[in-house]
Amino acid sequence: MDLSHIKEAKRSLALFGVSERIDIINKNIWVDCPQCSRVERVVKNMLNARGMSPAPCLLVCGEGGAGKTSIINRISSRHDAVDGIVAFASLAENPDDLRFRELLLTALGVPLKAQGWSGKIPNGLEKYLQLRNILAVIIDEFHDALLAQVAEQRRNLSLLKKLSEPPYHLSIMGFGTTSAVNALNQDPQLERRFEVLKLLPWVEGDEFRSFLASIEENLPLRKASRLYSQETVKYLLTNTNGTMDQVLKAIRFGAIHAIKSGEEKITMESMQKGAVRRWDY
Numbered sequence: 001m002d003l004s005h006i007k008e009a010k011r012s013l014a015l016f017g018v019s020e021r022i023d024i025i026n027k028n029i030w031v032d033c034p035q036c037s038r039v040e041r042v043v044k045n046m047l048n049a050r051g052m053s054p055a056p057c058l059l060v061c062g063e064g065g066a067g068k069t070s071i072i073n074r075i076s077s078r079h080d081a082v083d084g085i086v087a088f089a090s091l092a093e094n095p096d097d098l099r100f101r102e103l104l105l106t107a108l109g110v111p112l113k114a115q116g117w118s119g120k121i122p123n124g125l126e127k128y129l130q131l132r133n134i135l136a137v138i139i140d141e142f143h144d145a146l147l148a149q150v151a152e153q154r155r156n157l158s159l160l161k162k163l164s165e166p167p168y169h170l171s172i173m174g175f176g177t178t179s180a181v182n183a184l185n186q187d188p189q190l191e192r193r194f195e196v197l198k199l200l201p202w203v204e205g206d207e208f209r210s211f212l213a214s215i216e217e218n219l220p221l222r223k224a225s226r227l228y229s230q231e232t233v234k235y236l237l238t239n240t241n242g243t244m245d246q247v248l249k250a251i252r253f254g255a256i257h258a259i260k261s262g263e264e265k266i267t268m269e270s271m272q273k274g275a276v277r278r279w280d281y
């Protein structure tokens, strides 16, 4: 069996049975792409610029499914350099319905009880941050904090501004939709501290073809699908609008149907079947 379309370390997976291979496909695989690596690089460089005042801040924006949360997860799990020095908060995961300030302080490790009077930065926070060596906070679904009602929004912006200034010097790194950029415009001084990186949808080109080739190298299919071929690229772009999440779903469901049907390679038909039947395999 010619398995040269799969990378060497993963070739043996193609010999597994149907359900084992479907499990593998359903697990997330990570494939580096220029936009993702750029965000990781900028985060790393900002962390290395410790001591800068005000601290450099970052806004990564992209629509739903562009890969924002995945990049955050990757940063938190893969970069040893980030260990301890970056706090993580998500406005999507807020079961106790905390206000932005409380959520942020909790993410920094300040217990609710010690957060003090609402609206103020707790006394001693600068010492605490220094002691724990926290340089940055990464906030997912950042736009939620900025699209609140006017009074709340003003409070949140002012909090972020103070935290990025002396004595806190905290790099604020928000990930959210493009609406966050407009909200930041309200405060030009704060806006200038932010480097804005956009996660754009895939378009036809070498970067996309190379991304598709890397995905294919990781899939346990016994035949070559040639996902980077002109025909497949065109199919994917017209049927997914180039959104990362949708591209991966089209490929994933297509791969599963290709295994179930015995065809063993992703084709237009298996992707079409995958799009209609999805989990019904």
Ligand SMILES: Nc1ncnc2c1ncn2[C@@H]1O[C@H](COP(=O)(O)OP(=O)(O)O)[C@@H](O)[C@H]1O
Residues within 6 Å of the ligand: 028, 029, 030, 031, 032, 033, 036, 062, 063, 064, 065, 066, 067, 068, 069, 070, 071, 244, 245, 248
């Ligand atoms: N570089 C990547 N390689 C492989 N899969 C990725 C990559 N980036 C994103 N994904 C996948 O895309 C999907 C959507 O990503 P997600 O991070 O939830 O988007 P967002 O937070 O912007 O809505 C996820 O299933 C994730 O596994």
Ligand SMILES: [Mg+2]
Residues within 6 Å of the ligand: 065, 068, 069, 070, 140
């Ligand atoms: Mg997300």
